[in-house]
Amino acid sequence: MTATKLLVLGVVRGFGRAHGYRVRAELLSWGIDDWANVKPGSIYHALRQLAKSGLLAATEIADWPGRVDYSVMPEGEKEFFRLLVEALERPEHRDDMLSAGLALMPALTRDRAVCALSTRLAVLEGQGAVLRKDPEAAEAGKPPPHLGELWTMRTRYVDLGVEWTRELLERLTSGEYEMAGEHEEAFGMPGAWRTPVEP
Template sequence: MNSSRLFVLGMLARKGPMHGHQIRRAAQIDRTDMWADVKPGSLYGALHRMEGEGLIEAVRTEQEGRMPARTVYGITEEGRRELHAQRDEALRRVSLPPDPADLALLFTGDMAEQTLGGVLRNRREAYATQLQAMRNMREEVDAYLTDLERMTFQHTLARLETEVAWHDEVLRRLPKLIADDDRHPDRHPDRHPDRHPGRSARPDTPEGDSA
């Protein structure tokens, strides 16, 4: 599934012929980079590729004042079939991509608590900033949203709220989490002879007894 294709084809099917600047502007206004994995800067390239594949076609050019002439694109029948395929795949896919930070967190034993705490606070603030930006945007456009569009906003808000809450919980428990991890046998095998690489476990029979 390609989010850029889905966005461009969906916009052309929904609103009719548009030029690249209009499509990019719509993505910027909707902040698709925050909730839909669509980067506005990538859309011009997507347009050219889809035109080459016959999914969209140039229907006319438009020029406003001294601005350069712009090509207006429309969706083709093949493009509609591609739109339906992209949409159906996206609706059927159940995906929560793993966060690499979860893996990295397991290997922070050599980081000072203050350093790790600072990194986690920065991550928390970044998510909180995104959350507030999405809340502000929701308030600004709420009067123009359909109920279905409101639900897509709510989905993104819920995910961001969860990230902020998780970081708050980790930061609150960080000293104990570090202490517990530091006491784990795998962290310092030299403190636990039975777990030390190359060292055999103690025999079950008392020392000096023969087998």
């Protein structure tokens, strides 16, 4: 549920206050069904669990039976940033976590995003160095020759990750994308998103 948790916290935070249908509609408008393993039912479940754990405040709307509006609590704000930074820093995460981190990256200041991605780059470069040594060490044990394809595949994935991360860092440091703190209505500012249109 970690990618779902990050995305739900990010959307509620972006609106300042939102109900489940609005959160679901927003995430679907981002195409999450193509790049994240987030099902519509898991969004509502995440909202309830985040409220139960004190990360979101849940407010029942008296004039609209059954509707609950959510807003991010101070602990939810901390958890949102912890998950977001971790999603960008740690290459061992599944793709849906990185995708969620990228979708919400503008909630970070430019410096913080550069710092997180620089950490990611250093980890990937370290992984590449280790992978390039492993086939030599494995020669002593004489594994079946086709197993070398595992190292080839993993090394190429790491190399691709290094290249992409470097390019993203270049774009960020050159000023691409509007990041938190650069404009009062920027994507990353709490409550700065458009006012939700009621269904």
